[in-house]
Amino acid sequence: MKSNESDSRFPVTPQGDGPVHGIAAKPDLKDPQVVLSLLETDQVVAAKEKTRFGRRNLSLGVRLLLWGLRIYVVAMLVLVVVSVLRAVHSMH
Amino acid sequence: MASLKKDSDESSFGSARPTTEIASASPVARDLIGLLTHEDLDRARDRWRVTRARWKGRGAKRFGGLRVLWLLVGPGVLVFLGENDAPSMLSYSATGARFGVGFFIPFVVLTFVMGLIVQEMTVRLGAVTHRGHAELIFDRFGKFWGFFSMGDLVLGNFLTLITEFIGIRAGLGFFGIRPAVAVGVGLIVVVAAMTTGRYWTWERITLGLAIFNGLFIPAAILARPDWSAVGHAMLTWTPLPTGHSSEILLLILADIGATVTPWMIFFQQSAVVDKGMQPRDIKAGRFDTLLGALLATVFAIAAILATVPLFHHGIDASQFQAAQFAEALEPWIGHAGAALFALGIFEAGIVAAIAISTSSAYAFGEVLQTGHSLNRPVRDAWPFYSTLLGSACAAAGLVLIPHAPLEFVVLTVNVIAVLAMPPALAFLILLVNDRDVMGEHVNGFWANAAGIAVTVLLVCVGIGFGLATVFPSLLGG
Numbered sequence: 001m002k003s004n005e006s007d008s009r010f011p012v013t014p015q016g017d018g019p020v021h022g023i024a025a026k027p028d029l030k031d032p033q034v035v036l037s038l039l040e041t042d043q044v045v046a047a048k049e050k051t052r053f054g055r056r057n058l059s060l061g062v063r064l065l066l067w068g069l070r071i072y073v074v075a076m077l078v079l080v081v082v083s084v085l086r087a088v089h090s091m092h
Numbered sequence: 093m094a095s096l097k098k099d100s101d102e103s104s105f106g107s108a109r110p111t112t113e114i115a116s117a118s119p120v121a122r123d124l125i126g127l128l129t130h131e132d133l134d135r136a137r138d139r140w141r142v143t144r145a146r147w148k149g150r151g152a153k154r155f156g157g158l159r160v161l162w163l164l165v166g167p168g169v170l171v172f173l174g175e176n177d178a179p180s181m182l183s184y185s186a187t188g189a190r191f192g193v194g195f196f197i198p199f200v201v202l203t204f205v206m207g208l209i210v211q212e213m214t215v216r217l218g219a220v221t222h223r224g225h226a227e228l229i230f231d232r233f234g235k236f237w238g239f240f241s242m243g244d245l246v247l248g249n250f251l252t253l254i255t256e257f258i259g260i261r262a263g264l265g266f267f268g269i270r271p272a273v274a275v276g277v278g279l280i281v282v283v284a285a286m287t288t289g290r291y292w293t294w295e296r297i298t299l300g301l302a303i304f305n306g307l308f309i310p311a312a313i314l315a316r317p318d319w320s321a322v323g324h325a326m327l328t329w330t331p332l333p334t335g336h337s338s339e340i341l342l343l344i345l346a347d348i349g350a351t352v353t354p355w356m357i358f359f360q361q362s363a364v365v366d367k368g369m370q371p372r373d374i375k376a377g378r379f380d381t382l383l384g385a386l387l388a389t390v391f392a393i394a395a396i397l398a399t400v401p402l403f404h405h406g407i408d409a410s411q412f413q414a415a416q417f418a419e420a421l422e423p424w425i426g427h428a429g430a431a432l433f434a435l436g437i438f439e440a441g442i443v444a445a446i447a448i449s450t451s452s453a454y455a456f457g458e459v460l461q462t463g464h465s466l467n468r469p470v471r472d473a474w475p476f477y478s479t480l481l482g483s484a485c486a487a488a489g490l491v492l493i494p495h496a497p498l499e500f501v502v503l504t505v506n507v508i509a510v511l512a513m514p515p516a517l518a519f520l521i522l523l524v525n526d527r528d529v530m531g532e533h534v535n536g537f538w539a540n541a542a543g544i545a546v547t548v549l550l551v552c553v554g555i556g557f558g559l560a561t562v563f564p565s566l567l568g569g
Contacts, residue, residue: 043115044124044132
């Protein structure tokens with residue numbers, strides 16, 4: 001993975017005319033190069049829309065985990081309904 | 093990478109991969125030049141501010157200075173103060189009124205530590221992948237598991253949103269404002285925040301509102317808490333709660349559900365993406381999350397302390413709603429204190445209504461693969477904004493239906509949040525350990541140990557709730 005720690009890639013005004021010497025006081029966002037220099041490739045909407053993370057292979061263990069938790073949630077939701085019906089009944 | 097499939101036939105864009113490559117240095121930079129959108133320009137403007145602040149504060153040892161922190165704080169504070177919502181504050185109030193100062197004070201701190209562990213992972217996921225949680229689940233686990241996950245989110249979010257409008261109605265009801273007017277005010281604020289057309293403005297407006305969660309602090313001070321008892325409880329976790337075990341278990345469940353819920357995961361990751369955070373911002377994102385957790389912990393404990401007078405005077409608050417808490421507290425904390433409490437519930441409802449409806453909209457946009465950014469104008473992302481507005485309007489409308497079984501919703505919302513959390517955490521932990529997605533930012537040993545411990549604890553509490561429901565006599569009724 002590339003390092004991203006240097007600031008040298010950011011738009012620089014030759015005159016250093018901003019309050020901070022070396023970085024423009026206002027970015028010229030009409031210039032696409034300036035916009036692209038501020039964003040990572042995957043932050044650009046067009047690039048993100050054209051690429052996707054593919055499906056991962058789910059091992060047996062992962063599938064069992066996901067199914068187990070799914071059954072857990074469904075069972076618990078049934079119990080919530082039972083519990084609330086009891087509570088509402090006792091309120092009235 | 094072998095496990096990543098190429099999903100685009102039309103260009104050289106290739107597959108998504110964990111990278112921090114700057115777009116202008118990318119081989120596809122030339123292709124991107126003509127495709128930049130309004131959303132890209134707004135995000136670039138936000139990134140430029142951070143870059144400039146970091147450059148100015150380059151002498152600062154951590155984070156790059158206060159200005160950088162100011163710019164990057166947002167999603168973490170919002171998610172925690174958003175989760176200090178109307179039903180959560182009512183859970184804390186019920187806790188204080190039922191059990192006073194004791195076990196639940198340090199327990200609430202523990203729940204926020206759990207929340208912090210979970211939310212830190214969403215910061216990394218969002219900053220590294222630039223994709224929302226729903227999108228990643230659909231991409232990596234497929235539609236089958238994606239729709240299950242979305243089902244949990246949609247159910248939980250909609251029920252929670254209803255309770256926010258119940259809180260808004262009840263909070264303003266204390267001041268004699270009619271329900272329709274109160275709910276209308278709530279809707280207007282949600283709409284006003286969403287129509288800014290700019291993530292940054294939306295975030296700052298919502299942060300400005302969220303800080304009023306602190307109204308519970310003066311209400312707590314007016315209740316004249318016994319600070320030595322608070323200190324003792326923090327150190328010893330005593331006195332332990334007494335009474336029906338099932339009631340204690342329900343409050344434990346409700347207090348956990350007031351701090352760790354699925355919508356928080358989806359919301360913070362999407363907000364981190366919309367804010368344009370990058371891997372180099374992860375430290376600041378962690379600080380943001382820690383700050384949010386600290387503020388929310390203090391405000392939650394304040395809500396508990398504000399209602400302790402009800403415990404000391406033996407008042408049964410088990411069936412209280414927001415306005416009733418405020419009215420019952422008036423003899424002990426005065427009209428001003430009661431008004432602050434009611435306003436606090438109103439504020440909690442408003443901020444959460446904004447955050448939760450936005451969370452639903454982000455998730456829908458990601459799944460439908462349509463525009464899903466607050467940086468987009470309404471005309472460019474109308475499905476996103478329609479979901480946001482539609483969910484808020486539906487919840488607000490339900491609250492105004494006479495004789496609607498709203499007590500059903502209030503009773504269940506935090507419990508459902510806790511019960512739906514283990515699968516959400518499983519997806520989160522699997523994603524954050526996925527090197528194809530996270531690259532070098534995968535979880536370390538301790539992050540995994542903490543995440544798994546939180547998941548196991550939530551499953552155990554859920555099973556305890558199940559046993560108490562099926563065998564009420566097992567836990568003493």
